[in-house]
Amino acid sequence: xxxxxxxxxxxxxxxxxxxxxxxxxxxxxxxxxxxxxxxxxxxxxxxxxxxxxxxxxxxxxxxxxxxxxxxxxxxxxxxxxxxxxxxxxxxxxxxxxxxxxxxxxxxxxxxxxxxxxxxxxxxxxxxxxxxxxxxxxxxxxxxxxxxxxxxxxxxxxxxxxxxxxxxxxxxxxxxxxxxxxxxxxxxxxxxxxxxxxxxxxxxxxxxxxxxxxxxxxxxxxxxxxx
Amino acid sequence: xxxxxxxxxxxxxxxxxxxxxxxxxxxxxxxxxxxxxxxxxxxxxxxxxxxxxxxxxxxxxxxxxxxxxxxxxxxxxxxxxxxxxxxxxxxxxxxxxxxxxxxxxxxxxxxxxxxxxxxxxxxxxxxxxxxxxxxxxxxxxxxxxxxxxxxxxxxxxxxxxxxxxxxxxxxxxxxxxxxxxxxxxxxxxxxxxxxxxxxxxxxxxxxxxxxxxxxxxxxxxxxxxxxxxxxxx
Numbered sequence: 001x002x003x004x005x006x007x008x009x010x011x012x013x014x015x016x017x018x019x020x021x022x023x024x025x026x027x028x029x030x031x032x033x034x035x036x037x038x039x040x041x042x043x044x045x046x047x048x049x050x051x052x053x054x055x056x057x058x059x060x061x062x063x064x065x066x067x068x069x070x071x072x073x074x075x076x077x078x079x080x081x082x083x084x085x086x087x088x089x090x091x092x093x094x095x096x097x098x099x100x101x102x103x104x105x106x107x108x109x110x111x112x113x114x115x116x117x118x119x120x121x122x123x124x125x126x127x128x129x130x131x132x133x134x135x136x137x138x139x140x141x142x143x144x145x146x147x148x149x150x151x152x153x154x155x156x157x158x159x160x161x162x163x164x165x166x167x168x169x170x171x172x173x174x175x176x177x178x179x180x181x182x183x184x185x186x187x188x189x190x191x192x193x194x195x196x197x198x199x200x201x202x203x204x205x206x207x208x209x210x211x212x213x214x215x216x217x218x219x220x221x222x223x224x225x226x
Numbered sequence: 227x228x229x230x231x232x233x234x235x236x237x238x239x240x241x242x243x244x245x246x247x248x249x250x251x252x253x254x255x256x257x258x259x260x261x262x263x264x265x266x267x268x269x270x271x272x273x274x275x276x277x278x279x280x281x282x283x284x285x286x287x288x289x290x291x292x293x294x295x296x297x298x299x300x301x302x303x304x305x306x307x308x309x310x311x312x313x314x315x316x317x318x319x320x321x322x323x324x325x326x327x328x329x330x331x332x333x334x335x336x337x338x339x340x341x342x343x344x345x346x347x348x349x350x351x352x353x354x355x356x357x358x359x360x361x362x363x364x365x366x367x368x369x370x371x372x373x374x375x376x377x378x379x380x381x382x383x384x385x386x387x388x389x390x391x392x393x394x395x396x397x398x399x400x401x402x403x404x405x406x407x408x409x410x411x412x413x414x415x416x417x418x419x420x421x422x423x424x425x426x427x428x429x430x431x432x433x434x435x436x437x438x439x440x441x442x443x444x445x446x447x448x449x450x451x452x453x454x455x456x457x458x459x
Contacts, residue, residue: 212386
């Protein structure tokens with residue numbers, strides 16, 4: 001168990017370090033997030049629909065699209081430089097590769113979310129500070145859900161010739177529960193509704209996290225075996 | 227008997243089963259239009275029920291079979307299981323298309339809308355799209371071993387995803403009628419309608435089996451031909 005965690009930690013640190021040195025995927029993911037936030041602002045009739053009405057949806061579409069853009073990065077680099085072959089040759093448990101990639105992807109997507117959230121407040125003028133802690137919890141839970149499935153599916157997508165096309169095609173159906181739940185919870189939090197109003201959705205996302213994090217970790221070993 | 231003969235045999239029997247299914251379907255049409263009473267409030271539009279519900283049944287049966295065969299593939303690693311799972315997915319997508327086209331045609335006169343984002347419509351739509359993705363993924367992967375493993379992963383994930391999407395939209399809102407046949411109390415359908423529906427479900431199941439057998443045999447034959455070509459080179 002300790003060996004697994006240590007190996008996973010090294011893989012995650014390696015991925016974050018590569019990203020930290022180049023910042024290519026991070027910068028493009030961030031610019032993409034800002035663009036989506038800005039474009040969605042105009043996806044309404046300003047005389048009929050207030051920007052605060054579409055704010056929760058805009059936030060979550062931005063998060064998921066930006067995440068999807070970044071998720072391929074983790075395995076594209078490995079494919080181009082045959083890095084994964086190297087990792088597979090080392091005496092590291094296969095599960096460690098999943099947890100390492102999962103951790104690095106969480107850091108990557110979390111960083112993009114942390115920067116686009118204040119921008120969201122600026123653009124859409126929504127009072128997120130009233131229920132900030134709960135909002136962060138919701139974002140964290142939903143992010144874990146789609147990063148777990150995304151890590152597994154991107155490991156598969158990069159093995160095809162159309163990685164950039166295959167990942168959204170396969171991943172989007174799995175984003176429905178966390179995305180819809182995230183939007184509903186955010187809307188309720190911004191309206192200042194009580195916690196009891198949220199429990200159904202919170203339970204759903206928690207169950208989704210539990211099911212798909214464990215399933216992704218399990219099936220990942222099937223995907224990378226040679 | 228060679229492998230080729232065996233595959234050709236499955237194809238032949240698949241043709242026979244499909245023929246039986248088509249005969250059954252013809253009988254369902256006659257029964258639904260001539261011998262089954264017209265529903266009191268919906269009128270003739272309700273007749274589409276006898277195609278829509280069995281098509282949905284066949285589609286869900288097909289993708290469940292794909293999901294279960296995917297688990298068995300990862301366990302036994304027999305490539306014939308993978309070919310059968312893929313055949314079932316393809317047939318399921320075809321039945322799914324029937325379900326998704328007959329649904330709106332029925333919904334427009336009765337609900338007054340082509341589409342509604344209700345739990346069952348949404349979950350079957352995403353399931354359909356996921357299995358289209360499954361087939362696309364198979365198309366872009368050339369190595370048979372990788373193709374089999376990756377598509378098994380999608381098959382299993384899909385099986386687990388459906389209840390989650392269903393719950394999601396259930397929490398959102400719902401309009402689709404509640405189950406009228408498979409429910410704890412007795413079915414709330416008049417006998418004549420129930421018999422027509424069950425006949426149709428049986429006909430669609432037989433059709434599914436016939437399509438599956440033919441598609442599976444075709445996949446086997448194609449693989450044999452590819453092997454023969456590879457060894458000839």
